C-alpha cells in the first residue's frame with residue numbers, strides 16, 4: 224500500500240501517520256487564485272438591464288483597452304437544418320492564427336472589412352468573397368447590385384461601405400459570444416451546456432430574424448482540448464470545474480473577448496442585447512472603453528429547468544452549480560422538493 228500522501232508530514236514531525244484517503248473534500252478548500260472579474264455580489268434579482276459601473280472601477284478591471292485588428296476574409300450563405308439561413312463570416316486577426324467566426328442571422332448585417340473595395344478586384348472576385356448584396360444566382364454579374372431584389376450598396380471615395388439603413392442593419396442586435404466546445408457541440412457531452420446554449424441562441428435569433436453568434440476558437444475556457452480532458456478526469460476525482468483548472472495551473476477562465484468586440488464593431492453592431500447569464504461577460508465584451516455597449520441582458524435558462532427536454536446528468540448539475548456559486552452566474556437554481 225502506498226503512503227505517498229504523508230511523506231511531508233512524516234518528514235516534518237518524524238511521526239508516522241496513517242495514509243488518508245483522498246475524498247471530494249480534498250478540493251473543497253482550494254482558494255480561487257485567479258478570480259474572475261466579479262464586480263458585484265448583489266445579483267440575486269437577475270437584472271436584465273446591466274448595472275451602471277463607475278468609470279473608475281471599469282478602468283481598474285482586467286478587461287481589454289485596445290482592440291485587435293480583425294479582417295473578414297469570406298462570407299457565405301448557409302441554409303440550416305433548423306430552417307433559418309445564416310451567413311457564416313470567417314475572420315483573421317493580428318493576435319492569433321485561429322479562424323474565428325461570426326454566425327450572422329440577417330443578410331443585411333454587413334462586415335466593414337469584407338465589403339471594403341480592394342485594389343483591382345472584379346465584381347466576380349467580390350461575389351466569390353461574399354461581399355455582395357441580396358442573393359447570388361447563376362449568371363449574376365454584379366456584387367454591389369442585385370437587380371432581381373432591387374437592392375444596391377454604395378461606397379465612399381475610399382471604397383468603404385456606406386451603411387445606409389435601407390440596405391444595412393444598424394439597430395440593437397441579439398448577440399451571443401460562444402467559445403468553441405468540441406465535447407459539448409460535437410461529441411454529445413452532458414458535462415456542460417455549451418451545445419444546448421448554442422442551439423438555443425440560434426433558435427432565438429432565427430425567430431427574431433437578426434442576430435450574431437461570435438464563435439471564438441478558445442476551447443475549454445481557453446486551455447485547449449487536451450488540458451480540458453485532463454480537467455474532466457480531475458472532476459471525476461472530485462474537483463469542480465474551477466478547481467480542476469487551478470490544479471492544472473490554468474486560470475479558472477482563460478478566455479479573452481476583445482476579438483469578439485472587434486468582430487461586432489466590424490459588423491456594425493455597437494449596441495447589443497447579450498444572451499448570457501455571466502455578468503463578467505458583459506464587462507469583458509464592453510472593455511474599458513465601451514466600444515460595444517450591452518443595452519440589455521437576455522437570460523439563458525437551462526432547458527432542463529423549464530421543460531422535459533434538455534441535458535440531464537449529474538455532471539451538468541455540478542457544472543451549473545459551480546457556474547452559479549463560484550463564478551457568479553445570474554441563474555437561480557430550481558427548488559428541489
Ligand SMILES: [Zn+2]
Nearest residue numbers: 404407415417
Ligand atoms: Zn462545453
